[in-house]
Amino acid sequence: MxxxxxxxxxxxxxxxxxxxxxxxxxxxxxxxxxxLIVVAVSIVLTLNVNNFTSLIEKDVTIVAFLKTDITEEEIDKLYDEIIALDNIEKENVVFKDKMDISKEMMAESETFRSIMQNWSREESPIQDTYQIKVTDINLIHKTADDLRKIDNIDVVKYGEGMVEELVKVFDVIRKVSIAIVVSLILVTAFLIANTIKIAIMSRKKEIEIMRLVGASNINIKLPFMFEGLILGILGSIIPIIITVYGYTALYNHFDGQLFTQFIKLIHPGAFIYLVSLVLLAIGMIVGMFGSYRAVRKYLKI
Amino acid sequence: MDIIRMKNVKKTYKTGTTAIYDLDLNIKKGEFVFVIGSTGCGKSTLIKMLYREEKPTSGKILVGGLDVGKIRNGKVYKLRRKIGVVFQDYQLLQNSTAYENVAFALEVLGLPKSEIHPKVMKVLDLVGLKNKAKQYPNHLSGGEQQRVAIARAIVNGPKILICDEPTGNLDPKTSMEIMEVLEAINKLGTTIIMVTHDIDIVEKLKKRVVLLDSGRIVKDYKEGEYKK
Incomplete structure (x- = not known):
C-alpha cells in the first residue's frame, strides 16, 4: 500500500x-x-536495402539444360535426383519444356519469331530445362557443380562470377548499413542522455532538498526516471507519425518499387508499426536511463 | 542521555585542509546548543557531519543511536528522517507552495494524504503561517520562508533539529521571531543545535554555547555563562 x-x-x-x-x-x-527522426530514416533505409538485396538474391536461378535425347521417364527421374541434392528449394524446381521456351522467346521478339516459328520439336536446337532455386546463395557454386555431375544434365548456368560478386557487394552494403544504424542509435542515446543531464543539472537543488528531507535514493530517482520516460514518449510521437504516414505515402507514391522493379519496397503494413515500436522503445529506454544516470551523479556524497 | 556523541572526530578534506581536530562533544536529549566561532573555524563542517553531508575522516559520531560514519550512501535517508535541518538560505522548492514544501517531507515517507494534511497544518500553525499555506516562497518574506523551512524540518517529529545560521539573512527583529519559534520547538522536547554568527541572539537566549576555533572546541559554556 x-x-x-x-x-x-x-x-x-x-x-x-x-x-x-x-x-x-x-x-x-x-x-x-x-x-529519432534521423534514426527512423536510417532504419527504414537499412531494412529496405536488406529486403531488396535478399529478394534479388532469392531471384537467382540455376538453369540446368537437359540432354536433347532425354525421354519423358528420364525427365521425371531427373527431378528426384535434383531434389535429393543439398541446398535445393524443393518447391522451386520447375521443368520447362523446350516448346514452351520457344513460345516465350517468340513472344518476346519479332526476330526470334521469324526464325523459330517453323521449328518442330525434333528440329529445335533449344533444350528442355530445369529451373532451380537454392536455399543458400553462398553455396550456389557447389550446388551447380553437383548438378553438373548428374548424367542427363548437359549444361548448368547461373550467371557464374556475377552472382558471387553480387552476393559480396550486397553483404558489404548490408553490414555497412547496419553499422550506420547501430552507431546512429548510440549517438542518439548519447545526445538524449546529455540533454537530459543538462536539464537535470538545473534541478540539483531540488534533488538536494529531496535528500535533505529523507527521501531514499530510489524515491529520488523514480520521479526523474518517469519524467525521462514521459519525455521519451512525447519525443517519439512525431518520428512515429512521420514513419507511419510518411513511409506509407512514399510506398504508395512509388507503387511499392523504387525506380525499377528490382528494388521492391517493404510493404508498410506491419513494418511501420515495428519501426514505430523500435523508436518508442529507444525514446523510453534512453529517456529513462539518461535521467537515471544524471540523477545518480547527485546522490553520491 | 546523550542524543549526540562525537568522539575523537577528525575531518580532513581531500584538498588536505583539516577542518576538525580530535573533537569530543556530547549533547543531551532536549538541549539547545549554540555553536559559535569565527568564519572557517569548522562550525559548518561540524554540523554537516551530523547530517552526513560530510563523513568524518576518523573518530565516531553517534546521532540518535546511528553511527553516522558507517552509514552507506544509499542509507543516508534513514538518518535524515530522524533529524531536521534548517539552512541560512531556506532551501525551499520554489515551484511548490508553503504547504507543498512541508508536505513533501511526509510524502517521501509514503504517508497517506489523510495523515499528511493535519500534520502539515499543525506545524504551519506552530510557526505561525497557517494562513499562508497556499503562498509560493517568492511571495513570502525571508522570515516567513525560514518558518516554512523550520516547519518542514520538524513536521515528521525529529528528535534533533540542526540549524545552520538560520537567522543569517534576517534582520534582528525577524531573527528574534525565528528564535522564539525555535525555543517553542525546543520546549516540546526537540534537541536543537544551531550554528550562528549572531552573538546578540546567543547572549540573549542563555543556552549552552560551544566555541570553536581552528577546528577545536576552545570553550564549552553552560547555560547562561556566555557573555559577549
Whole structure:
C-alpha cells in the first residue's frame, strides 16, 4: 500500500515537473524528436536495402539444360535426383519444356519469331530445362557443380562470377548499413542522455532538498526516471507519425518499387508499426536511463 | 542521555585542509546548543557531519543511536528522517507552495494524504503561517520562508533539529521571531543545535554555547555563562 502510494506520487510529480520545467522539457523533447527522426530514416533505409538485396538474391536461378535425347521417364527421374541434392528449394524446381521456351522467346521478339516459328520439336536446337532455386546463395557454386555431375544434365548456368560478386557487394552494403544504424542509435542515446543531464543539472537543488528531507535514493530517482520516460514518449510521437504516414505515402507514391522493379519496397503494413515500436522503445529506454544516470551523479556524497 | 556523541572526530578534506581536530562533544536529549566561532573555524563542517553531508575522516559520531560514519550512501535517508535541518538560505522548492514544501517531507515517507494534511497544518500553525499555506516562497518574506523551512524540518517529529545560521539573512527583529519559534520547538522536547554568527541572539537566549576555533572546541559554556 505504502509502496503504491509512493509510486503514485512519483508518477504524479513526474507529470507535474514536465510542465513546471516546460522549457527544459521542450529542449529534451526536441532533441529526442530530431534524433529519432534521423534514426527512423536510417532504419527504414537499412531494412529496405536488406529486403531488396535478399529478394534479388532469392531471384537467382540455376538453369540446368537437359540432354536433347532425354525421354519423358528420364525427365521425371531427373527431378528426384535434383531434389535429393543439398541446398535445393524443393518447391522451386520447375521443368520447362523446350516448346514452351520457344513460345516465350517468340513472344518476346519479332526476330526470334521469324526464325523459330517453323521449328518442330525434333528440329529445335533449344533444350528442355530445369529451373532451380537454392536455399543458400553462398553455396550456389557447389550446388551447380553437383548438378553438373548428374548424367542427363548437359549444361548448368547461373550467371557464374556475377552472382558471387553480387552476393559480396550486397553483404558489404548490408553490414555497412547496419553499422550506420547501430552507431546512429548510440549517438542518439548519447545526445538524449546529455540533454537530459543538462536539464537535470538545473534541478540539483531540488534533488538536494529531496535528500535533505529523507527521501531514499530510489524515491529520488523514480520521479526523474518517469519524467525521462514521459519525455521519451512525447519525443517519439512525431518520428512515429512521420514513419507511419510518411513511409506509407512514399510506398504508395512509388507503387511499392523504387525506380525499377528490382528494388521492391517493404510493404508498410506491419513494418511501420515495428519501426514505430523500435523508436518508442529507444525514446523510453534512453529517456529513462539518461535521467537515471544524471540523477545518480547527485546522490553520491 | 546523550542524543549526540562525537568522539575523537577528525575531518580532513581531500584538498588536505583539516577542518576538525580530535573533537569530543556530547549533547543531551532536549538541549539547545549554540555553536559559535569565527568564519572557517569548522562550525559548518561540524554540523554537516551530523547530517552526513560530510563523513568524518576518523573518530565516531553517534546521532540518535546511528553511527553516522558507517552509514552507506544509499542509507543516508534513514538518518535524515530522524533529524531536521534548517539552512541560512531556506532551501525551499520554489515551484511548490508553503504547504507543498512541508508536505513533501511526509510524502517521501509514503504517508497517506489523510495523515499528511493535519500534520502539515499543525506545524504551519506552530510557526505561525497557517494562513499562508497556499503562498509560493517568492511571495513570502525571508522570515516567513525560514518558518516554512523550520516547519518542514520538524513536521515528521525529529528528535534533533540542526540549524545552520538560520537567522543569517534576517534582520534582528525577524531573527528574534525565528528564535522564539525555535525555543517553542525546543520546549516540546526537540534537541536543537544551531550554528550562528549572531552573538546578540546567543547572549540573549542563555543556552549552552560551544566555541570553536581552528577546528577545536576552545570553550564549552553552560547555560547562561556566555557573555559577549
Amino acid at each position: 505504502k509502496a503504491f502510494r509512493i509510486l503514485g506520487r512519483n508518477v504524479r510529480d513526474s507529470f507535474k515537473s514536465v510542465f513546471r520545467n516546460f522549457s527544459l522539457s521542450l529542449a529534451s523533447i526536441s532533441c529526442i524528436t530530431i534524433t
